[in-house]
Amino acid sequence: MIRAWSSTEVVAAERPMLDAGVPLMEQAAFALASHVTRALRRAGHRVPGSVVLLLVGGGNNGGDALHAGAHLARRGAQVHAALLTDRAHPEGLAAARRSGVRVHQVLEDGVPPTERVLGLARRAGVWVDGVTGVGAGGGLRHPVAEVVRSLAADRAGWPQEPMVVAVDVPSGIGVDDGTVPGPVLPADMTVTMGAAKPGLLLPPAAELAGRLEVVDLALPLPAGGAPAVCRLTSADVADLWPRPTSSDHKYTRGVLGVLAGSTTFPGAAVLSVAGAVRTGLGMVRYLGPPGATTLVHARHPEVVAVPGRVQAWVIGPGVDADDPGRAEQAQDAIEEALAAGVPVVLDAGALQLLPEDLPDSAVLTPHAGELATLLGSRGEAVTRDEVEAAPARHARLAAELTGAMVLLKGATTVVAGPTGPLYAQADAPPWLAAAGAGDVLAGVLGALLAPYGDRLQELLDSGEDVTAGVARLAAAAVVVHGEAAQHAAGLHGPDPGPGRPLSAGDVADALPTAVGQILA
Numbered sequence: 001m002i003r004a005w006s007s008t009e010v011v012a013a014e015r016p017m018l019d020a021g022v023p024l025m026e027q028a029a030f031a032l033a034s035h036v037t038r039a040l041r042r043a044g045h046r047v048p049g050s051v052v053l054l055l056v057g058g059g060n061n062g063g064d065a066l067h068a069g070a071h072l073a074r075r076g077a078q079v080h081a082a083l084l085t086d087r088a089h090p091e092g093l094a095a096a097r098r099s100g101v102r103v104h105q106v107l108e109d110g111v112p113p114t115e116r117v118l119g120l121a122r123r124a125g126v127w128v129d130g131v132t133g134v135g136a137g138g139g140l141r142h143p144v145a146e147v148v149r150s151l152a153a154d155r156a157g158w159p160q161e162p163m164v165v166a167v168d169v170p171s172g173i174g175v176d177d178g179t180v181p182g183p184v185l186p187a188d189m190t191v192t193m194g195a196a197k198p199g200l201l202l203p204p205a206a207e208l209a210g211r212l213e214v215v216d217l218a219l220p221l222p223a224g225g226a227p228a229v230c231r232l233t234s235a236d237v238a239d240l241w242p243r244p245t246s247s248d249h250k251y252t253r254g255v256l257g258v259l260a261g262s263t264t265f266p267g268a269a270v271l272s273v274a275g276a277v278r279t280g281l282g283m284v285r286y287l288g289p290p291g292a293t294t295l296v297h298a299r300h301p302e303v304v305a306v307p308g309r310v311q312a313w314v315i316g317p318g319v320d321a322d323d324p325g326r327a328e329q330a331q332d333a334i335e336e337a338l339a340a341g342v343p344v345v346l347d348a349g350a351l352q353l354l355p356e357d358l359p360d361s362a363v364l365t366p367h368a369g370e371l372a373t374l375l376g377s378r379g380e381a382v383t384r385d386e387v388e389a390a391p392a393r394h395a396r397l398a399a400e401l402t403g404a405m406v407l408l409k410g411a412t413t414v415v416a417g418p419t420g421p422l423y424a425q426a427d428a429p430p431w432l433a434a435a436g437a438g439d440v441l442a443g444v445l446g447a448l449l450a451p452y453g454d455r456l457q458e459l460l461d462s463g464e465d466v467t468a469g470v471a472r473l474a475a476a477a478v479v480v481h482g483e484a485a486q487h488a489a490g491l492h493g494p495d496p497g498p499g500r501p502l503s504a505g506d507v508a509d510a511l512p513t514a515v516g517q518i519l520a
């Protein structure tokens with residue numbers, strides 16, 4: 001699991017080590033130089049002869065860059081440092097000068113002239129972004145902001161783009177909330193010190209970080225609490241997977257009720273059922289109109305279309321909330337699920353039928369537009385764009401307002417409960433942005449929750465942290481769904497290339513392969 005800690009936690013954890021004289025910056029800079037060296041080799045280059053430009057701000061982030069530049073210069077690189085402010089980390093600057101780094105004090109009348117920095121940048125194959133790190137907030141200020149904006153624009157126009165390496169974080173991101181309040185130079189790689197920071201996992205900032213390398217500085221984390229953001233890996237998913245044993249039968253493996261599809265949207269029934277069946281569980285009970293039931297049976301004859309006991313529910317995919325009969329059925333099912341105390345996934349149409357208060361064993365699965373509508377219905381008027389600009393904050397707000405777990409879908413999907421760490425999963429290729437993909441995810445999540453359904457009350461009684469458990473399973477469902485999309489898009493294997501288009505049905509069909517590979 002990748003764990004991200006807030007800037008306050010990281011700084012607090014560094015303090016006793018710095019007080020004890022541990023040379024954290026030197027360790028961080030050495031690791032940074034080594035990562036740049038490895039990245040150059042991966043790209044088929046050598047350090048001797050490479051031209052590196054350090055973009056240096058006035059704090060310790062610039063200090064990291066200068067010390068790393070000194071190492072690279074000693075390894076034979078031609079290193080230039082552009083000092084973007086009127087002061088630079090003194091020891092870092094001295095080390096850089098001693099090692100032959102060419103230092104450019106580019107300020108003119110206190111302002112770094114963009115043209116001068118661009119001139120240096122055009123000659124370099126590697127740009128090291130050491131402008132700001134965890135000590136800055138609120139977006140880059142004038143005039144550094146203009147320089148970074150021009151560099152980002154200039155770089156995008158080049159036939160052979162330089163490799164951009166961010167020191168600790170891409171300068172200018174919201175380090176703790178993942179927002180992008182102003183210009184940021186998108187990185188190919190971020191070398192982060194001590195621990196990942198929330199903005200390196202949370203959208204939209206995470207999408208500017210590139211490959212993430214965490215430098216272990218043996219910081220005494222947790223200094224005072226849990227990580228702010230987590231990201232599950234396939235190995236974590238394998239650990240929590242409900243593997244069947246020889247003593248299992250179909251009822252112990254979990255029975256999932258699916259209330260999905262309508263006369264208008266019968267396909268959603270097929271896709272959410274496919275998501276569940278192909279993830280693997282004991283049984284699916286399907287409740288829907290005759291046309292949709294016929295379609296479901298044509299693809300999945302094993303589905304039981306008769307009401308009965310279930311250990312979890314998926315309610316809402318393809319349910320037309322404007323159809324009074326179907327809406328009433330969905331509402332009854334929601335009430336029944338909540339009264340029975342079993343986990344329930346509430347998707348699409350069901351999001352318009354929510355009761356006032358929900359337990360955190362209910363998982364809402366909106367996309368950004370649906371979340372904006374949901375928040376509007378709870379007195380928080382926001383647009384889809386505002387949700388997309390700060391997904392973590394809005395998912396958390398919706399969880400607090402409803403009491404439920406919120407799984408906010410997107411290129412990076414965020415899972416937030418009313419309390420506890422956030423999860424941010426970036427497992428899926430952009431090919432997954434396809435109609436019906438969300439219906440499949442609802443089924444995957446239902447299948448993962450069902451085996452725990454009967455034990456929910458028992459777990460609550462025993463003091464287990466059910467919120468944490470449900471959040472982890474929700475994140476796990478996103479991993480499996482994303483992995484299945486990778487398979488469906490032909491993105492597995494040694495040299496996958498750009499991938500290929502997929503349909504939501506292809507993603508469901510790829511689930512057994514994805515699960516098998518995760519468990520292998």
Ligand SMILES: NC(=O)C1=CN([C@@H]2O[C@H](COP(=O)(O)OP(=O)(O)OC[C@H]3O[C@@H](n4cnc5c(N)ncnc54)[C@H](OP(=O)(O)O)[C@@H]3O)[C@@H](O)[C@H]2O)[C@@H](O)CC1
Pocket residue numbers: 014018024025028029057058059060061062064085131132133134135136137138139140141144167168169193
């Ligand atoms: N301590 C250590 O040994 C270790 C530290 N480490 C490293 O230290 C980094 C943290 O360093 P830090 O605390 O010095 O802050 P940092 O991120 O460089 O920013 C301060 C500078 O930015 C400026 N600035 C501020 N806001 C701004 C804005 N909006 N727009 C533009 N500029 C702005 C601010 O200017 P000022 O406000 O002072 O005028 C000042 O010059 C951390 O990320 C990691 O890389 C690691 O190596 C581990 C060991």
Ligand SMILES: Nc1ncnc2c1ncn2[C@@H]1O[C@H](COP(=O)(O)OP(=O)(O)O)[C@@H](O)[C@H]1O
Pocket residue numbers: 348366367409410411412413428429430431432433434435436437438439440441
């Ligand atoms: N750019 C993207 N990259 C990767 N995955 C994406 C992207 N955009 C959307 N997704 C994923 O695709 C799925 C789309 O779900 P949703 O919007 O509910 O579609 P539908 O309602 O048609 O089923 C979600 O799992 C979401 O996380």
Ligand SMILES: [K+]
Pocket residue numbers: 061129130131132133166167168169170171
């Ligand atoms: K930086």
